[in-house]
Amino acid sequence: MIYEPISLDSASRVPMYRQLYESIRDRIGAGALEVGEKMPSIRCIAEELGVSRTTVEQAYQQLCVEGYLVSRPQSGYYVEAAVRSEPPHPDEDREEKEPPGVRYDFGSRYVDMRGSDIELWRKYVRSVLSREDIVSSYGHYQGEPALRRELARYGMLLRGVNAAADRIVVGAGVQPLLSLLCGLLGERAGRVGIEYPGFAQAERVFRDFRLNIAPLGHDKYGVTAAELYASHIDVLYLNPANTESMGRPMPVSRRAEILEWAERTGGLVIEDDYNGALRFKSRPVPAMQGMDGGGRVVYLGSFSKLLMPSVRISYMVLPEELAALYGQRGAYYNQTSSKVEQLAFAEYMRDGHIEKRLRRLRKVYAEKSGLLMTLLAEYFGKKAKVRLAETALCVDVTFPCAVSAQELARNAMKAGLRVIPTVGGEENEKNACVRLSFAGIAEEDMRGGVALLHQIAEENR
Amino acid sequence: MIYEPISLDSASRVPMYRQLYESIRDRIGAGALEVGEKMPSIRCIAEELGVSRTTVEQAYQQLCVEGYLVSRPQSGYYVEAAVRSEPPHPDEDREEKEPPGVRYDFGSRYVDMRGSDIELWRKYVRSVLSREDIVSSYGHYQGEPALRRELARYGMLLRGVNAAADRIVVGAGVQPLLSLLCGLLGERAGRVGIEYPGFAQAERVFRDFRLNIAPLGHDKYGVTAAELYASHIDVLYLNPANTESMGRPMPVSRRAEILEWAERTGGLVIEDDYNGALRFKSRPVPAMQGMDGGGRVVYLGSFSKLLMPSVRISYMVLPEELAALYGQRGAYYNQTSSKVEQLAFAEYMRDGHIEKRLRRLRKVYAEKSGLLMTLLAEYFGKKAKVRLAETALCVDVTFPCAVSAQELARNAMKAGLRVIPTVGGEENEKNACVRLSFAGIAEEDMRGGVALLHQIAEENR
Numbered sequence: 047m048i049y050e051p052i053s054l055d056s057a058s059r060v061p062m063y064r065q066l067y068e069s070i071r072d073r074i075g076a077g078a079l080e081v082g083e084k085m086p087s088i089r090c091i092a093e094e095l096g097v098s099r100t101t102v103e104q105a106y107q108q109l110c111v112e113g114y115l116v117s118r119p120q121s122g123y124y125v126e127a128a129v130r131s132e133p134p135h136p137d138e139d140r141e142e143k144e145p146p147g148v149r150y151d152f153g154s155r156y157v158d159m160r161g162s163d164i165e166l167w168r169k170y171v172r173s174v175l176s177r178e179d180i181v182s183s184y185g186h187y188q189g190e191p192a193l194r195r196e197l198a199r200y201g202m203l204l205r206g207v208n209a210a211a212d213r214i215v216v217g218a219g220v221q222p223l224l225s226l227l228c229g230l231l232g233e234r235a236g237r238v239g240i241e242y243p244g245f246a247q248a249e250r251v252f253r254d255f256r257l258n259i260a261p262l263g264h265d266k267y268g269v270t271a272a273e274l275y276a277s278h279i280d281v282l283y284l285n286p287a288n289t290e291s292m293g294r295p296m297p298v299s300r301r302a303e304i305l306e307w308a309e310r311t312g313g314l315v316i317e318d319d320y321n322g323a324l325r326f327k328s329r330p331v332p333a334m335q336g337m338d339g340g341g342r343v344v345y346l347g348s349f350s351k352l353l354m355p356s357v358r359i360s361y362m363v364l365p366e367e368l369a370a371l372y373g374q375r376g377a378y379y380n381q382t383s384s385k386v387e388q389l390a391f392a393e394y395m396r397d398g399h400i401e402k403r404l405r406r407l408r409k410v411y412a413e414k415s416g417l418l419m420t421l422l423a424e425y426f427g428k429k430a431k432v433r434l435a436e437t438a439l440c441v442d443v444t445f446p447c448a449v450s451a452q453e454l455a456r457n458a459m460k461a462g463l464r465v466i467p468t469v470g471g472e473e474n475e476k477n478a479c480v481r482l483s484f485a486g487i488a489e490e491d492m493r494g495g496v497a498l499l500h501q502i503a504e505e506n507r
Numbered sequence: 508m509i510y511e512p513i514s515l516d517s518a519s520r521v522p523m524y525r526q527l528y529e530s531i532r533d534r535i536g537a538g539a540l541e542v543g544e545k546m547p548s549i550r551c552i553a554e555e556l557g558v559s560r561t562t563v564e565q566a567y568q569q570l571c572v573e574g575y576l577v578s579r580p581q582s583g584y585y586v587e588a589a590v591r592s593e594p595p596h597p598d599e600d601r602e603e604k605e606p607p608g609v610r611y612d613f614g615s616r617y618v619d620m621r622g623s624d625i626e627l628w629r630k631y632v633r634s635v636l637s638r639e640d641i642v643s644s645y646g647h648y649q650g651e652p653a654l655r656r657e658l659a660r661y662g663m664l665l666r667g668v669n670a671a672a673d674r675i676v677v678g679a680g681v682q683p684l685l686s687l688l689c690g691l692l693g694e695r696a697g698r699v700g701i702e703y704p705g706f707a708q709a710e711r712v713f714r715d716f717r718l719n720i721a722p723l724g725h726d727k728y729g730v731t732a733a734e735l736y737a738s739h740i741d742v743l744y745l746n747p748a749n750t751e752s753m754g755r756p757m758p759v760s761r762r763a764e765i766l767e768w769a770e771r772t773g774g775l776v777i778e779d780d781y782n783g784a785l786r787f788k789s790r791p792v793p794a795m796q797g798m799d800g801g802g803r804v805v806y807l808g809s810f811s812k813l814l815m816p817s818v819r820i821s822y823m824v825l826p827e828e829l830a831a832l833y834g835q836r837g838a839y840y841n842q843t844s845s846k847v848e849q850l851a852f853a854e855y856m857r858d859g860h861i862e863k864r865l866r867r868l869r870k871v872y873a874e875k876s877g878l879l880m881t882l883l884a885e886y887f888g889k890k891a892k893v894r895l896a897e898t899a900l901c902v903d904v905t906f907p908c909a910v911s912a913q914e915l916a917r918n919a920m921k922a923g924l925r926v927i928p929t930v931g932g933e934e935n936e937k938n939a940c941v942r943l944s945f946a947g948i949a950e951e952d953m954r955g956g957v958a959l960l961h962q963i964a965e966e967n968r
Contacts (some may be wrong), residue, residue, distance in 0.1 A: 158645045168636045177710075182620045184816045218679050218819075218843035225686045229715025250839040254690025255716060355645045356846040360855045376826075378711040382679035384845035385817040386632075 062097055063104035063263055064242065070105065074114050074125055085115060085123040110450040117450040149462035154440065156486030157351055158410050161401055163394070167354060170390035186378050189216025189361065193392035197347075197361050199397060204323050204404070206332025207345050211371040218358035220227070220318065220346055224251040226379055227316070227344060227362065230371050231327035234314070239268050239279035241289065241416060245318060248283055257281075262312030264289070268296040271303040274313070281314045281364050286334045287322035293435030293442070295331040305334070308342035318346045321437035323404055327384035339363030349391070351439065352403060352487065359383050359391055411439060414484040417492055417497035425500040439485040442468060443499075447478035454478050457506060462497045478506075515556060523558055524565035525599045525703065525722050531566065533573050535586055544657060546584040548578060568703075571911040578911040610923035611956030615901065617947030618816055619871050624855070624864055628815060646846035649837050650677025650822065654853035658808075658822050661856060663680035665784050667793025668806050674830040679819035679843035681779065682712055682808055687840055688777070688805060689716040691832050692742070695775070700740035702730050702750065706779060709744055718742075725750070729757040732764040735774070742775045743768075748783035754896030754903070756792040766795070769803035771801065779805035779807045782898035784865055802826030809926070810852070812900065812946065813864060820844050820852055872900060875945045878953055886961040900946040903929060904960075908939035910967050915939050924959045939967075 052069045054062055072405040073079045086094075088102045095102075105125055111116040116126035142161055172182060188194070201207035201214075217223040226250065228235055238252045244262035252259055260277045262269050268289035275281065282304065286296040308315050317334050324333075335345040348360035360383075364372055394400065415434055418441055424433050430445040453465035458465050458480075466481040480499075487495060513530045515523055534540045544622045547555075556563075567584055570576040577587035635641060649655070651869035655672040662675075678684040679845035689696055689712065690750075699713045703722035713720055721738045723730050729750035733741065743765065747757040769776050778795050786792075796806040809821035810933060825833055855861065876895055878904055883893050891906040908915055919926050919941075927942040941960075 065836070155644050157643060159639060162643070164639055164642060167642070168633075171636060172629075172633060175632060177622060178625055180626060181628070181815045181817050182618060183616050184811070185819075218683075218845075219841045220677075221841050222683050222686070222843055225683070226714070229711070232715075232717070246839055249840055250836070254686070254693075256693070290832070350645070354642045356642050358646075358841075358843060360844060375711070378708055380680045380682050380708055380819075382683055382819060382843045384679075384819060384848055386848075387845055 050135075050200055052095065057224035060261060061242075061263055063101045063108070065104040065252070066091075066095070066097070066101060067108045070109060071114055074109075079125050081125050081127060083125045084121075085125065085160055087122055091140055097317075107450075110452055115450075118452060120343075120448075147462050148459070148464050150491050150498060151464045151487055152482035152495060153466060154483035154485055155355070157355055158407075158414070158485060160410060163399060163422040164263060164354070167390070167394065173393070174386050174389045176421065180385065180389060182283065185383075185388065187381050188372075188381065189214065189381060190385060190388045190392060193359075193388045193395075194361075196392045196395040199345060199385060200400060201333075201345070201361075201363065205319060205330070205347065207319075207347070207363055208336050209345070209363045210454050213364050213366070214361050215362045215364065215372065216381065216383050216388060217360055217362065217377075218384070219360050219464070220245075220320075221247055222349060222382045223346060223362040223475075224256075224316075225249055225324055225358055226372075227368075228252070228255040228257070230364075231314070233484065235281050237276050237277075237279045237284055238281045239269070239274065240283045241285070244283065245285070245320070248318065252283070255290075267300045269300075269304070271300075273308050274304065274307045274419070275311070279313065281316060282308070283316045283318065284318055284334075285318045287319055287325075287331065288435055288437040293438065295325075298331075298337075301334045301337055305338055305340070305342060308338075309340050313342065315343045316346065320346075320348060321351050322347070324351060324407060324411065324439070325436050326408040327414070327434075327436060334361060338365075341367055342506055344368065352400065353391065357384075357387050357391070359388060363377065378405045411436075411484070414487075414489060414492075415439075415441065417489055418482065418484050418496070421493055421496040425496050426503075430503075440466075440481050440483040442479055442481050444477050444479040445503050446476055447503060447506050448476075449478065451478040454506055455480060458499065460501050461498060461502060463495055463502065465499060513556065513829060515558060521722060522703075522724055524562045524569070527552075527556070527558070527562060527566040528569045531570060532575055535570075540586050540885050542588060544586045545582075546586065548583055566910075569738055571913055576911075577914060584864055594624050596674060597685050600750070606776075608923050609920070609925050611762065611952050611959060612925045613943035613945070613946055613956060614925040614927060614945035615946055616816070619868075619875070619949075621871060622817075624860060625815070628851070628855065631855050632847060634854070634925045635847050635850045638721060639926055641846065646842045646844075646849065648840055648842050648968040650675065650844065651846060651853060652848045654820075654856075655822075657856040659860060662794075662806070662808060662822075662824065665862070666780060666791070666808065667797035668780075668808070668824055669797050669799075670806070672825045673834075674825050674827070674836075676784075676823045676825065677832065677842065677844050677849060678821055678823065680807060681706075681781075682708055682823050683843045684807060684821055684823040685709055685712040685777075686716075688829075689713070689718070691825075691829055692775070692835070698738075698740045699742045699744055700730070700735065700738050701744045702746070706742065706781070709779065713744070728761045730765070732761075732768055735765065735768045737771070738871075740774065742929070744777045744778060744779065746779045746781055747930055748780055748786075748792060749896055749898040754894055754899065756786075757795075758790075759798075762795045763797060763799075766799055766801070766803060766904050769799075770801050774803065775957075776804045777807065778804050781807075781809060782900065783808070785868060785872065785900070787813060787869040787876070788895075788897060790878045792958075797826060799826075802828055805829065813861065813868065814852065818845075818848050818852070820849060848870050872945070874899075875950055875953075876902065878950055879943065879957070881959040882954055886957050887964075891964075901927075901942050903942050905940040906964050907937050908964060908967050909936055909937075910939065912939040912941055912956075915963065918939060919960065919963050922959060922963060924956060924963065 054065045087101055092099045092102045110117055115123045117123050194214045196212050198209040198211045201209040233259055237258040237260055239260045239262045241264055260279050262273050286301055289296050319333050323330050335343040345363040430443050433442045455467040456463050468479050468481040515526045549560055553560045553563045571578055576584045655675045658675050659670040659672045662670040696718055698719040699723055700721045700723045700724055704716050721740050723734050750757050780794050784791050796804040806824040891904050894903045916926050916928040929940050931943040
């Protein structure tokens, strides 16, 4: 019996389903549960451990989504693989070999390039490339000064970020910036709270630095202040523009409570403002960092969905104290982001193109998301629960399904349809949740894609 | 008396001067020694602690080089700053504001662009930029497959590296790759040995991961096997192509001893092959990784001096076991290196340009280093000790001097001459060692630069 030695702690801060998920995952990883082995039924485990069926369902579902388990209709759950196998983040479904014949692609590898600035971008890159002194010398470790000046202006204007060029550090993505931050924080970052499931790539960095990860519970407005005080964390990693719980921005009152927690406990908030400016149904909510008077927020911004996915430029705004520490150590960190691309981007921003691009993208994505929601309603009606996450540029669709989301996604792929299996909120043994990114797919392909998804959902009902 | 509480352990693996250096540095950092305070004389400390004057001199010199102390002629040593202030690596003397009027630049920010491929490089970048599917999608997390194939071929052919594309990970510099490696190693990397002073940016990453750093002593061939067994390290960070001790490649016999240490103790060698192919006086020595049959070497290669300093492309070759672990986790790491630059570089390599560029650079640097050595002999004669470090593209010059190397470098800068203050091997209270990079300076400027250096050396004698 695999669940014999599992003991769950109902007094723990870690949700029960998460404890169970981790226990099973570790057993699979350690080989105590072998690939192909049948898992005990949900009812059986629930009775043995004295927990609700929902708890076990949630744990199993998470294990299915991550590829550890597979659900076989009329049979049960089986160990599928000893390692997590699903793409961890909508941005990152990046197989080396593209399966042939993807006709309808709701994956998130691409962005809509209609009305894109690709020609303009080439012009700026070419112009920077032509300056030999730039190409033949090293870049500035903190990021090119010209770019940092533009980022300070942009952050202030479009995201309400309290930024100064000398407190900005540029990097080739959120990960190298988080690595740098973990180094700067040192022992101050013992325990990190994340709104589960959160951004897997950020969690990876925290795990690499061997920090303790505390998955935090939430109510409908996101992480609660009570949870923060109870969890004894030093650092909170958060995307207030798009809470995991609801796919909506966190209300200002909740933000204020979180800042108060940080002030009182000496905690630090890492605000990952992923696509924070990319709201189209309502005005963007300014960044939390701008509300912070006490230097308790590190702000992270990035541009892969705004500019070109291939361009790796992110930035971090440090509070005074950390900026001073960085000032001492900065020269020991090499810049990761391409110097040519940084300077091209600085000039692109300087000439006002990023604002224009934002306006265009908001219009494009408002239309595309509207069309997708309409089509889903038309085909699925009340059979599916549909949730739009604006800044994530995707729609989560939960519908009755006899197989796991992962298996459904595989079946869809065979039929030429790419969707992203995920954990929504409504899935259980009888439901599956898939994520449809509307960033890359053309509007004229949407109807065909939704029709095909509906057909596959019916076949796997 | 600041040295009262200092206790040195003569039985320790850490050299005495290093113990003393660290004690004083920590006291300065903690404010126990204040800026402006006069330090006890070398003789005085040596007597109190019962160590040789040379030990104290070495510690003081290191503190001067790093900007903690300053030596004032006919007066003594004073606390200069509470934080390390010198550029940590010859590659990286990167002030935001360039002091005006540098007439002769022996700094290492630039490389020789004569006969460079800047036009060719632009052509490749433009060609990649023109392909919309590339620019509008994310890159591969491990590095573009086309580039990894070229790197495998190049590593094999030019550096004797046993590489396969699927064991190669690309990154925007050595630091992000080392971060990734530290994460993969987890608890296996408790204690890291480095050949002191080593590459400060690598040490920074190890410190950020809160690993123990063991500075290792060496004989004339580099780190000794005895030192490795005695130091109880898990990981050795090494540049066998250019040992810190001598600026020469480590002999094959020593390499074999180090690999044997790794085999016997389960240790891991990180071979940083910085400019390993850039030897011009003799044939390049193949990489140590190629001698390794047991999967105990991680190989690091980079191209900033070969291609363009502004382009950030490095790579890491993992042994089988770590490659398998990376295979499980890789998708959780985003790529840092620019996709466009990676693909441009892949095509540049594919067309054979990297080999051509290497041949040209070897010729250029053979000529430039020869001229510099000749000029130094002409001006300084026997008054200076001169050491060429081929792959580092620099010459270390040690000469009698009444001020610290750092102060001398400041005086030189005022006169329009940039040199890099450093620790050579011959410096003490009466000598200073400065590093002259010959990578960026034009040959026609060399005579003027050396003459000016000689004049300043005479003035500060």
